Amino acid sequence: xxxxxxxxxxxxxxxxxxxxxxxxxxxxxxxxxxxxxxxxxxxxxxxxxxxxxxxxxxxxxxxxxxxxxxxxxxxxxxxxxxxxxxxxxxxxxxxxxxxxxxxxxxxxxxxxxxxxxxxxxxxxxxxxxxxxxxxxxxxxxxxxxxxxxxxxxxxxxxxxxxxxxxxxxxxxxxxxxxxxxxxxxxxxxxxxxxxxxxxxxxxxxxxxxxxxxxxxxxxxxxxxxxxxxxxxxxxxxxxxxxxxxxxxxxxxxxxxxxxxxxxxxxxxxxxxxxxxxxxxxxxxxxxxxxxxxxxxxxxxxxxxxxxxxxxxxxxxxxxxxxxxxxxxxxxxxxxxxxxxxxxxxxxxxxxxxxxxxxxxxxxxxxxxxxxxxxxxxxxxxxxxxxxxxxxxxxxxxxxxxxxxxxxxxxxxxxxxxxxxxxxxxxxxxxxxxxxxxxxxxxxxxxxxxxxxxxxxxxxxxxxxxxxxxxxxxxxxxxxxxxxxxxxxxxxxxxxxxxxxxxxxxxxxxxxxxxxxxxxxxxxxxxxxxxxxxxxxxxxxxxxxxxxxxxxxxxxxxxxxxxxxxxxxxxxxxxxxxxxxxxxxxxxxxxxxxxxxxxxxxxxxxxxxxxxxxxxxxxxxxxxxxxxxxxxxxxxxxxxxxxxxxxxxxxxxxxxxxxxxxxxxxxxxxxxxxxxxxxxxxxxxxxxxxxxxxxxxx
Numbered sequence: 001x002x003x004x005x006x007x008x009x010x011x012x013x014x015x016x017x018x019x020x021x022x023x024x025x026x027x028x029x030x031x032x033x034x035x036x037x038x039x040x041x042x043x044x045x046x047x048x049x050x051x052x053x054x055x056x057x058x059x060x061x062x063x064x065x066x067x068x069x070x071x072x073x074x075x076x077x078x079x080x081x082x083x084x085x086x087x088x089x090x091x092x093x094x095x096x097x098x099x100x101x102x103x104x105x106x107x108x109x110x111x112x113x114x115x116x117x118x119x120x121x122x123x124x125x126x127x128x129x130x131x132x133x134x135x136x137x138x139x140x141x142x143x144x145x146x147x148x149x150x151x152x153x154x155x156x157x158x159x160x161x162x163x164x165x166x167x168x169x170x171x172x173x174x175x176x177x178x179x180x181x182x183x184x185x186x187x188x189x190x191x192x193x194x195x196x197x198x199x200x201x202x203x204x205x206x207x208x209x210x211x212x213x214x215x216x217x218x219x220x221x222x223x224x225x226x227x228x229x230x231x232x233x234x235x236x237x238x239x240x241x242x243x244x245x246x247x248x249x250x251x252x253x254x255x256x257x258x259x260x261x262x263x264x265x266x267x268x269x270x271x272x273x274x275x276x277x278x279x280x281x282x283x284x285x286x287x288x289x290x291x292x293x294x295x296x297x298x299x300x301x302x303x304x305x306x307x308x309x310x311x312x313x314x315x316x317x318x319x320x321x322x323x324x325x326x327x328x329x330x331x332x333x334x335x336x337x338x339x340x341x342x343x344x345x346x347x348x349x350x351x352x353x354x355x356x357x358x359x360x361x362x363x364x365x366x367x368x369x370x371x372x373x374x375x376x377x378x379x380x381x382x383x384x385x386x387x388x389x390x391x392x393x394x395x396x397x398x399x400x401x402x403x404x405x406x407x408x409x410x411x412x413x414x415x416x417x418x419x420x421x422x423x424x425x426x427x428x429x430x431x432x433x434x435x436x437x438x439x440x441x442x443x444x445x446x447x448x449x450x451x452x453x454x455x456x457x458x459x460x461x462x463x464x465x466x467x468x469x470x471x472x473x474x475x476x477x478x479x480x481x482x483x484x485x486x487x488x489x490x491x492x493x494x495x496x497x498x499x500x501x502x503x504x505x506x507x508x509x510x511x512x513x514x515x516x517x518x519x520x521x522x523x524x525x526x527x528x529x530x531x532x533x534x535x536x537x538x539x540x541x542x543x544x545x546x547x548x549x550x551x552x553x554x555x556x557x558x559x560x561x562x563x564x565x566x567x568x569x570x571x572x573x574x575x576x577x578x579x580x581x582x583x584x585x586x587x588x589x590x591x592x593x594x595x596x597x598x599x600x601x602x603x604x605x606x607x608x609x610x611x612x613x614x615x616x617x618x619x620x621x622x623x624x625x626x627x628x629x630x631x632x633x634x635x636x637x638x639x640x641x642x643x644x645x646x647x648x649x650x651x652x653x654x655x656x657x658x659x660x661x662x663x664x665x666x667x668x669x670x671x672x673x674x675x676x677x678x679x680x681x682x683x684x685x686x687x688x689x690x691x692x693x694x695x696x697x
């Protein structure tokens with residue numbers, strides 16, 4: 001008990017010092033909510049996060065393998081014991097569940113096998129685990145090639161275009177590229193499109209290694225043998241590669257899903273493997289061609305070259321079978337007392353490339369501890385008014401698969417019931433807090449961040465996050481994690497947040513020893529993040545009116561259209577702007593402010609009839625859907641949101657107004673009238689919905 005009193009004392013003083021008017025609450029319900037939040041904070045067991053993290057990361061647990069099923073069962077047991085209803089959602093997906101067989105060696109001028117796995121570290125007992133695998137990239141093609149070598153910097157679209165401009169031939173060569181700049185799958189996609197016979201990916205010390213600071217085990221940065229694993233999956237949709245738009249339900253189940261033939265799927269055919277920078281040095285250091293452009297120079301102690309020359313040949317062999325494998329999402333539900341069919345969904349995946357201490361299981365451990373704390377409140381008769389669901393997603397590392405299949409399976413229910421999706425993939429991976437969110441949830445996280453003390457200063461999370469600025473910067477959601485299907489396919493307002501710092505991302509060293517020595521040795525960030533996430537969850541669950549920041553739509557749209565117009569003007573001198581969309585935004589701005597002012601006034605007076613709550617909230621759930629179109633994006637119709645998508649050329653970056661960004665990326669000018677019409681229509685639909693909300697008040 002004593003161990004968490006100091007934290008709670010600070011937090012209680014913060015509550016007194018920073019009185020807030022809570023969005024969506026009447027004065028009476030706000031008083032109850034504030035008392036409940038104080039009680040919730042006393043229920044947070046500051047030892048639980050560490051215990052769960054130790055248990056979750058006891059063994060490497062890759063999707064599709066028995067060790068991951070052990071983690072699945074552990075999570076189910078913890079949540080059931082905490083009073084949650086737990087359900088498994090199984091899927092049969094087409095995947096590689098292990099590396100198969102691979103080999104990398106120099107052939108000429110000398111024959112030399114090259115290392116493909118992290119070294120054993122005496123200080124780290126986990127590094128000796130016999131079930132750890134060598135470096136691999138899921139969904140690599142299979143093949144055995146011996147060829148000359150070309151260096152392609154980060155392997156971006158622009159990098160391959162630069163090689164072509166420099167007259168470098170890629171056809172039939174093995175490309176070596178460093179991590180960074182884009183999603184690794186696009187490195188493989190662009191290499192294959194340019195005729196490469198194979199691809200080697202490595203982490204350069206300039207990006208994460210000795211050029212950044214002390215390396216593992218002396219420090220937190222990549223050592224010479226550290227290897228970033230990861231999926232290469234790059235179809236024009238997210239999820240199982242054989243079932244676009246449909247859930248990959250079990251093959252032996254009652255409902256049969258039509259699957260693509262693997263030959264029809266958008267899968268890579270060239271062999272690909274990742275290595276550490278010591279192995280990369282054995283290749284790059286022997287290259288004899290022309291020097292690279294200065295900005296392509298990495299951190300190894302020699303001049304990087306574009307070509308290896310005919311004297312240098314490398315053999316790359318990968319035999320990585322793909323087959324159907326069973327995965328399982330674990331969904332816990334704490335049913336709402338008044339609005340059980342309005343859902344607050346929290347999530348983090350649980351599959352890992354190895355032990356997964358930071359990515360993902362710091363987020364998993366935090367959510368398990370939160371399920372226990374919220375369960376204690378429910379046992380006292382103080383459960384949430386709306387249902388809170390926690391989704392532990394499987395096979396995220398293979399391509400954000402588990403969550404995407406669940407969204408496809410549950411899409412109709414989600415579009416009718418989901419208030420928000422809050423994602424915490426690797427949510428406690430360091431001490432630096434950050435977040436990205438859809439417009440309606442940005443105020444929610446900033447308000448909650450004011451209420452929780454940051455553990456390593458006398459500041460709140462909010463002020464620690466803001467740093468020297470007046471307000472913290474909230475990012476826009478991009479690709480790379482489980483919010484994608486919720487936000488970009490189903491139109492559920494989403495948020496992704498957590499703490500970060502230096503990490504041995506996707507390496508065999510991302511284990512409990514690394515976490516305890518370099519991520520958060522005091523184990524204070526886990527309980528603090530639990531407090532923050534708990535406050536957000538309770539406010540979303542208990543407010544009479546769903547606490548969306550409706551005004552933020554127009555605020556953000558103005559900025560995004562301004563940015564898009566500035567980009568277009570740089571190459572299209574005849575461009576006249578998005579007049580229809582901008583006029584629609586001006587109307588939306590006035591309408592949303594009028595609605596918000598009246599709502600705040602009526603809530604403060606406590607004069608909204610309770611009989612109107614359900615109708616108002618149902619209408620609020622429909623707002624984000626204004627941006628959904630069945631036609632979707634030209635780069636992939638699965639991405640149905642006109643508002644946001646992940647960058648189809650990098651995989652990670654956030655594209656706000658993706659219809660415009662796709663044209664900008666190609667320096668195209670052919671569709672401005674179409675997009676102005678499509679966007680203005682969506683904005684007008686949103687405006688009309690808010691007008692109806694205003695009249696309903």
